[in-house]
Structures are given as structure tokens and as C-alpha cells.
Amino acid sequence: MILGVSAEQEELRASVRRFLADRAPIPVVRELMDTTDGFDPAVWRQAGDQLGLQGIAIPEEYGGSGFSFAEQAIVLEELGAALYGGPYLASAVLAAGALLASGDEAARKAYLPGIASGETIATVAFTEEDGSWEPDAVRLAAAELDAGDGWRLDGRKSFVLDGHTANLVLVVARTGAHLALFAVDAGAPGLTRTPLPTLDQTRKLARLDFESVPAVLIGTPEDGAAVLSRVLDVAAIAQGAEQLGGAQRALDMAVEYAKVRYQFGRPIGSFQAIKHRCADLLLEVESLRSAVQYAAAAVAEDSAEVPVVASLVKAYASDVYFHVAGENIQIHGGIGFTWEHDAHLYFKRAKASELFLGDASYHRERLATRIGI
Amino acid sequence: MELDLGPEIAQFRADIRAWITTHAPDGLAELADWNTLITTGGYGYGRRTAATQHEAYRQWEAELLAARLICPQWPEQFGGQGMDAVRVAVFNEELDSAGVPRVNRGMGESLVGPSVIVHGTDEQRAAFLPRIVSGEDVYCQGFSEPGTGSDLAGLQTKGVVDGDEIVITGQKLWTSGAARANKMFVLCRTDPDAEKHAGISFVLIDFTDPAVSYQPVRQMSGAAEFCEDFLDGVRAPLFNVIGGLNNGWRVAMTTLGYERGGSASTLHLGYEREFWELAQTARKRGVSADPLVRQQLAWAYSQVQLMRFSGLRTLAGLAEGRQPGPEASISKLFWSEYHKRLGEIAIGIEGTDGLIRPDGDGYPTTYWQNVFLSSRAGTIYSGTSEIQRNIIAERALKLPREPRPTANGASR
Numbered sequence: 001m002i003l004g005v006s007a008e009q010e011e012l013r014a015s016v017r018r019f020l021a022d023r024a025p026i027p028v029v030r031e032l033m034d035t036t037d038g039f040d041p042a043v044w045r046q047a048g049d050q051l052g053l054q055g056i057a058i059p060e061e062y063g064g065s066g067f068s069f070a071e072q073a074i075v076l077e078e079l080g081a082a083l084y085g086g087p088y089l090a091s092a093v094l095a096a097g098a099l100l101a102s103g104d105e106a107a108r109k110a111y112l113p114g115i116a117s118g119e120t121i122a123t124v125a126f127t128e129e130d131g132s133w134e135p136d137a138v139r140l141a142a143a144e145l146d147a148g149d150g151w152r153l154d155g156r157k158s159f160v161l162d163g164h165t166a167n168l169v170l171v172v173a174r175t176g177a178h179l180a181l182f183a184v185d186a187g188a189p190g191l192t193r194t195p196l197p198t199l200d201q202t203r204k205l206a207r208l209d210f211e212s213v214p215a216v217l218i219g220t221p222e223d224g225a226a227v228l229s230r231v232l233d234v235a236a237i238a239q240g241a242e243q244l245g246g247a248q249r250a251l252d253m254a255v256e257y258a259k260v261r262y263q264f265g266r267p268i269g270s271f272q273a274i275k276h277r278c279a280d281l282l283l284e285v286e287s288l289r290s291a292v293q294y295a296a297a298a299v300a301e302d303s304a305e306v307p308v309v310a311s312l313v314k315a316y317a318s319d320v321y322f323h324v325a326g327e328n329i330q331i332h333g334g335i336g337f338t339w340e341h342d343a344h345l346y347f348k349r350a351k352a353s354e355l356f357l358g359d360a361s362y363h364r365e366r367l368a369t370r371i372g373i
Numbered sequence: 374m375e376l377d378l379g380p381e382i383a384q385f386r387a388d389i390r391a392w393i394t395t396h397a398p399d400g401l402a403e404l405a406d407w408n409t410l411i412t413t414g415g416y417g418y419g420r421r422t423a424a425t426q427h428e429a430y431r432q433w434e435a436e437l438l439a440a441r442l443i444c445p446q447w448p449e450q451f452g453g454q455g456m457d458a459v460r461v462a463v464f465n466e467e468l469d470s471a472g473v474p475r476v477n478r479g480m481g482e483s484l485v486g487p488s489v490i491v492h493g494t495d496e497q498r499a500a501f502l503p504r505i506v507s508g509e510d511v512y513c514q515g516f517s518e519p520g521t522g523s524d525l526a527g528l529q530t531k532g533v534v535d536g537d538e539i540v541i542t543g544q545k546l547w548t549s550g551a552a553r554a555n556k557m558f559v560l561c562r563t564d565p566d567a568e569k570h571a572g573i574s575f576v577l578i579d580f581t582d583p584a585v586s587y588q589p590v591r592q593m594s595g596a597a598e599f600c601e602d603f604l605d606g607v608r609a610p611l612f613n614v615i616g617g618l619n620n621g622w623r624v625a626m627t628t629l630g631y632e633r634g635g636s637a638s639t640l641h642l643g644y645e646r647e648f649w650e651l652a653q654t655a656r657k658r659g660v661s662a663d664p665l666v667r668q669q670l671a672w673a674y675s676q677v678q679l680m681r682f683s684g685l686r687t688l689a690g691l692a693e694g695r696q697p698g699p700e701a702s703i704s705k706l707f708w709s710e711y712h713k714r715l716g717e718i719a720i721g722i723e724g725t726d727g728l729i730r731p732d733g734d735g736y737p738t739t740y741w742q743n744v745f746l747s748s749r750a751g752t753i754y755s756g757t758s759e760i761q762r763n764i765i766a767e768r769a770l771k772l773p774r775e776p777r778p779t780a781n782g783a784s785r
């Protein structure tokens with residue numbers, strides 16, 4: 001395992017950070033969060049054309065640049081820090097990961113190059129109205145038509161990340177006793193997509209209704225659960241990397257303010273009630289950074305530790321980000337409670353990423369099971 | 374996953390592993406659980422102490438000494454081999470996986486050595502360091518006093534220069550391992566008129582001197598591992614003042630701030646073994662299916678792994694030649710707070726069993742009772758958690774210091 005951050009990785013981080021500061025700074029995030037789509041297609045295209053971000057962890061044979069997940073984790077961290085609203089997690093992590101895990105060579109060849117370039121925006125539709133992250137909870141039904149006529153999907157998906165802006169939807173559906181993955185074109189007949197008003201306006205979710213929607217099977221009619229379990233583990237770590245970026249940014253904001261805000265004739269950061277909180281938050285953020293680096297290396301090496309580490313990271317990242325984001329508001333006092341201040345954007349993103357893909361308690365329970373308790 | 378530290382370190386690992394296999398005496402690994410967590414004076418401590426009297430242990434110590442593997446991080450001329458932190462960490466990992474002890478020289482190795490190496494003269498290094506390596510000199514730390522703990526610079530113990538000697542008078546408190554020591558490193562005030570931090574000296578004294586007396590202080594865990602000491606005109610040659618008269622504060626800061634990257638990747642190992650013991654206890658008590666207990670165990674496991682991940686990251690940074698940052702204070706705060714919480718979780722999992730102690734004289738405790746009690750010390754010694762938070766906030770985050778009160782009581 002290679003840990004530590006190489007000079008190339010530092011360079012990557014710096015260029016992603018520059019790009020976001022230039023093309024998607026917070027004022028732009030605020031503008032876009034009020035729109036239904038939540039992102040600027042021109043910036044999304046540039047992220048692909050200029051920096052190759054969408055394809056960073058996709059192998060070269062499928063049109064990506066073939067770096068590892070360690071590099072993608074750095075990208076995710078920066079996106080999380082900037083509260084970027086585009087469909088990166090949905091397309092470049094969830095959907096690309098599902099295709100890579102599927103073992104369906106034809107599907108990979110068909111879809112990955114588009115995802116890698118950013119031309120295709122893809123997502124995975126998995127959760128349904130009960131909001132469960134357990135594969136067993138999937139009800140949406142897939143039925144095979146007569147010989148060679150493909151499949152039809154019926155049912156409803158909800159909490160689908162960027163489900164209304166994606167042009168390719170990978171749907172987890174039930175084929176009798178098993179689950180399978182299907183590709184559905186966003187313009188397919190019978191598919192209705194409804195954007196949902198989200199607590200975190202910088203992260204868009206949609207409900208998708210399927211009425212006899214034509215779908216292409218990816219992999220076999222039985223292997224959906226295995227694919228899904230791998231994808232969800234990697235996505236949990238990816239989400240953890242985003243959470244790390246957000247937590248670090250929120251901590252930086254709090255510390256910065258603690259140095260410049262004076263009360264009782266001294267900077268509030270000289271009061272231990274503030275200072276000690278900041279120290280505890282730094283401990284948490286630094287520990288999370290160690291965990292995310294380790295987890296990213298584990299994914300990059302396809303280590304057997306991935307499932308355990310995924311739940312560990314998702315649980316810890318959820319606790320840490322929300323803790324930091326909440327303290328950031330408190331340390332800012334009244335100004336921290338305003339719409340105008342950015343603290344609430346991080347607070348809302350922290351809660352949204354905590355609940356997405358399963359919250360801390362859910363993942364701790366999984367962790368206990370996965371280590372054999 | 375094993376950290377890839379490059380081909381040279383891989384070769385070093387293979388060599389040291391082979392060396393351990395060839396040189397560790399038969400039966401040594403079985404003498405005691407060398408690498409489990411044992412709080413001094415606590416459960417299992419007796420067995421390990423007894424094991425260090427065993428012939429196999431003495432033989433092992435001699436082998437390590439001959440191979441310069443005691444204090445191996447020290448420069449060659451003082452008995453070590455100038456081993457870098459990455460190799461020390463790998464050495465520690467290999468000792469752990471072989472189940473044999475790292476023979477360390479306690480505070481002599483971790484605190485006195487670095488101070489003498491940084492602040493001592495060549496003559497002082499030559500006089501004091503080899504005796505630590507050989508085990509002849511065992512040190513205890515005379516910093517804290519009845520009136521002086523966190524605010525160490527307020528210390529009152531006096532040092533008066535008399536010819537080419539210094540005469541030390543005062544009281545020290547909470548001295549760990551005093552009963553095993555023949556030397557003490559003492560902070561004393563040698564210039565009462567100077568500003569608080571300026572008049573302090575760092576002196577090595579003979580702890581067997583008749584002018585030294587001490588008595589054990591019983592701890593809440595029942596053990597009596599630390600002592601209060603009375604220094605009644607103890608004489609030491611001026612040669613034993615490290616870093617020069619009235620310059621002791623700087624020396625003490627080196628002592629306290631000394632980064633030990635070498636334990637980074639092994640710190641978690643004891644906690645990990647302890648965790649699995651607790652999981653086993655939960656199963657035996659039939660509570661491992663309880664959702665709350667599962668949350669607690671998963672939390673504890675995560676904390677231990679976070680120590681491992683952070684240790685590996687520190688190690689990778691050292692291997693890349695990065696300067697250590699605030700890791701030492703963060704790590705201290707992390708493990709001590711973790712262990713306190715773990716003690717609470719463990720005694721909860723023991724349930725009513727935790728109410729009853731084993732029979733015996735004094736205050737014998739079960740393993741978990743001892744963890745529950747002893748872990749309250751970790752957030753106090755070596756700088757309390759509050760002091761660690763100050764250090765982290767002020768050094769790593771550069772938050773402003775607290776205003777210090779002036780003589781007339783106002784703040785500045």
C-alpha cells in the first residue's frame with residue numbers, strides 16, 4: 001500500500017482547487033442552488049475537457065485517464081470543500097463504479113467513454129420510497145419480454161442523486177428472487193422524473209417513476225446485489241472524501257473567524273471554550289484525513305479490507321463533518337445563523353451527506369457485523 | 374494492507390525479522406503477553422515484571438545490547454545505531470508480530486536521552502547516555518510538585534550553586550517508577566529573581582543519595598506506582614546540569630516535546646488486542662447482539678483503526694522526509710480520551726460482574742475494572758487533555774494565546 005501524498009497528487013489538488021475557485025466559487029454555488037438542475041453544463045464540460053476529472057479513475061481502455069481511486073479521492077475532497085453541485089458523485093463514482101463492477105464488457109464499452117468525457121451524465125437509481133439502503137428493500141420489478149425483446153421496468157425510485165439531470169440511469173431492479181442492474185435512457189417512454197426540493201440545495205435528488213420502461217440488462221439477471229454492494233462501499237468512501245473536504249473547509253472558516261473576531265478586548269480564539277473546540281475538531285478532521293487516505297489506497301488496491309473500511313469511514317466522516325459544521329455556526333455567533341453566511345451551506349451538506357448512503361449508526365452496525373461481532 | 378515504504382525498508386524488514394528469529398531465545402515469547410496493554414501497577418503487570426527476571430529475558434537483553442538494538446535511534450557513539458524513525462517503527466512492528474519484547478529504557482530512553490543529545494556537551498553525552506543504554510541508570514522524572522503541575526514553570530524546588538556542586542532542596546510529587554530508579558532528572562529554580570521561565574535548571578541527580586527520601590502514594594486503581602519525594606540538600610556536580618544553568622526550561626521543552634515517530638505504527642496494537650478481548654467479553658456476557666453494545670464496539674474498533682491509519686500516515690510522512698507536525702499532541706489526546714471512554718464501555722459490558730473484585734489483599738481488580746480506573750490517569754499525566762488542546766490550538770491552528778495575568782492582577 002502506498003500512503004502519503006505525492007507531488008503529482010499535490011499538483012492535481014491545486015489545479016482542481018484553482019478550477020473550482022475560478023469557475024464554481026461559492027457565489028456561483030449560491031446562484032445554481034436555486035436552479036432545478038443545480039449546475040452549469042459549461043463548467044461540467046470544462047472539468048472533463050480541461051482536467052479530465054470525470055474519467056480520472058476510469059481505465060484508459062474505456063476512455064478514462066486510468067489513475068487510481070487515490071487521485072479520485074483528492075478530486076472528491078476538493079469538490080466537497082467547494083460544495084460543487086454538479087453530478088460528479090452520481091456519474092463518475094456511482095455509475096462508473098457500477099459499470100466497472102458489473103463485468104459486462106459490452107456495457108462498459110458502450111457507456112464508460114461517455115461518462116469519462118463528461119458527455120454522458122449517469123446515475124444509479126437504487127433507493128425507493130422507504131429510503132432503505134439495504135438491497136433487500138428493492139421492490140421495483142424487471143420483467144423480461146419474449147425472446148430478445150429486452151426488459152421492462154415498473155415501479156418507483158426515490159432519493160436518486162441527480163436523477164432528473166442524468167441522461168443515463170442505471171436502475172437496480174428485482175428479477176424475481178435476485179437483483180439486477182439495468183440501463184435506462186433518460187428519454188425512455190414511461191419514465192417520469194420529478195426533481196425533489198432538497199434540504200441541501202447544493203445536492204439534487206429526484207424521484208423516478210417507471211411505467212413499463214424499456215431497459216437494457218447489464219451483466220446477468222442475478223448479479224445485481226454483488227455489483228451494488230461493491231459500488232456502495234466505494235461510494236461510501238467517496239462520500240467520505242467529500243465530507244473530509246467539507247469538514248476541513250468548515251474548520252478553516254471557524255479558526256479564521258476565531259482569530260479576527262474580538263470580544264471583551266481579545267480574539268475569541270483566545271477563550272478556551274472556543275480554542276479547545278477547535279483543537280478537538282482538528283483532531284477529528286486529521287483523523288478523518290488519515291482514514292480517507294487509507295481507505296482510498298484500499299480501493300485503489302482492491303484490498304479485502306474495503307467493506308470494513310468503507311463502513312468505518314462513512315460512520316466517522318458523518319459524525320465529524322456534522323460536528324464541525326455545527327460548531328462552525330456556533331463559533332460565528334449571530335452571523336453564522338444568517339442565510340448570507342456560508343456556514344449553513346456546509347451544515348446542510350453535512351447532514352445530507354450523513355443521511356445519504358446510510359448514516360453513522362447504520363454503518364457502525366454494518367461494521368460490527370463485518371468484523372464478526 | 375502493509376505500507377509500502379520502498380525496497381530499502383522492505384529489505385530492512387526482512388533482515389530484522391530474520392535477526393529476531395535467529396536471536397530470540399526459545400520460550401521468550403511464551404513468558405508473558407509482552408505486547409498487550411498493561412498499565413503500570415495494573416493487571417498483568419506482576420507477571421510481566423516477573424518475566425523480566427527470567428534467564429531468557431536477560432539473554433535477549435544481552436543479544437539486543439550486542440546488536441545495538443537498545444535505544445537504536447541514538448547516534449552510534451552513544452550506543453545506538455542512528456536508526457531513523459521509519460526503521461524504528463518497522464523494528465517495533467516486527468518485535469510485536471514475533472511476540473517478543475522491545476527492551477526499552479523507560480524515561481532514560483524517551484526523555485533524558487533526547488534532552489542530553491540536544492542540549493548536552495560531548496562530555497555529558499559520553500558520561501550519561503551509555504549508562505542508559507546498558508541499563509545501569511534507570512531514571513525517574515522530577516518535574517511536578519505539590520503546587521506545580523500544568524503550570525510547570527511555577528516550580529519551587531531550589532537549586533543553590535556551592536563551588537562546583539549544586540545543592541537541591543524541595544519536594545517532588547507523582548513520580549512514576551521512583552522505587553525502580555537510581556537517578557532522577559529534576560527541574561529546580563536556580564535564580565529566584567529571574568522571570569518565571571528563566572531561572573530554572575535541568576539536573577541529573579543520584580536518586581540513591583541519602584539526602585533523597587520518598588514514599589509511595591496510593592492511586593485510585595489501588596496500585597502505588599508513583600511517589601512523593603523529598604530532596605533535602607541533594608548534591609550533584611555542576612557537570613550534571615544539562616544545557617547550562619538557568620536554561621532548564623528549554624531543555625524541559627525538548628523533553629516534553631520530543632517526537633517519537635517510532636511508535637506511530639505500533640501504538641494501536643495493544644488497543645487492538647484489548648478491543649478483541651472486549652468483544653469476547655461481550656459475547657460471553659451474551660450482550661453482543663444488543664444494538665447499543667454493537668454501536669459501542671463498532672465505535673471502539675473505529676477509534677483503534679483511526680490510530681492505526683494516523684500512525685501509518687505519520688510514518689509515510691516521515692519516510693518522505695516530512696517534518697512531524699502536531700501529531701504527537703493529537704495522538705496523546707486521541708488515545709487517552711479513547712481509553713477513558715473504552716474503560717466506561719467495558720465496565721458497562723461487564724455489567725454486574727464489574728461490581729465484584731477478585732479476592733485478595735489490598736485492592737486487586739479484574740482486567741476491565743483496572744482499565745476503567747487506570748484510564749483516568751492518561752488524560753492527566755504527560756500534560757492534561759486541556760493542556761494538549763491548548764498546544765494543538767496554539768501551535769497547529771495558530772490561535773492566539775491566552776492573556777497572562779500581570780503582577781497587579783490585570784490581564785495583558
Ligand SMILES: Cc1cc2nc3c(=O)[nH]c(=O)nc-3n(C[C@H](O)[C@H](O)[C@H](O)COP(=O)(O)OP(=O)(O)OC[C@H]3O[C@@H](n4cnc5c(N)ncnc54)[C@H](O)[C@@H]3O)c2cc1C
Nearest residue numbers: 514515516517521522523547548549750753754755757759
Ligand atoms: C499516573 C500519573 C503519573 C505521573 N507521573 C509523573 C512523573 O513521573 N513525573 C512528574 O513530574 N509528574 C508526573 N505526573 C504528574 C502530572 O504530570 C501532573 O499531574 C499533570 O501535569 C497535571 O498537574 P496537576 O496534577 O498539578 O494538575 P493541575 O495542573 O492543578 O490541573 C488541574 C486541572 O486544571 C486544568 N488546568 C490547569 N491549567 C490549565 C489551563 N491553562 N487551561 C485549562 N485547564 C487547565 C487541568 O487540565 C486539570 O484538569 C503523573 C501524574 C499521574 C496521574
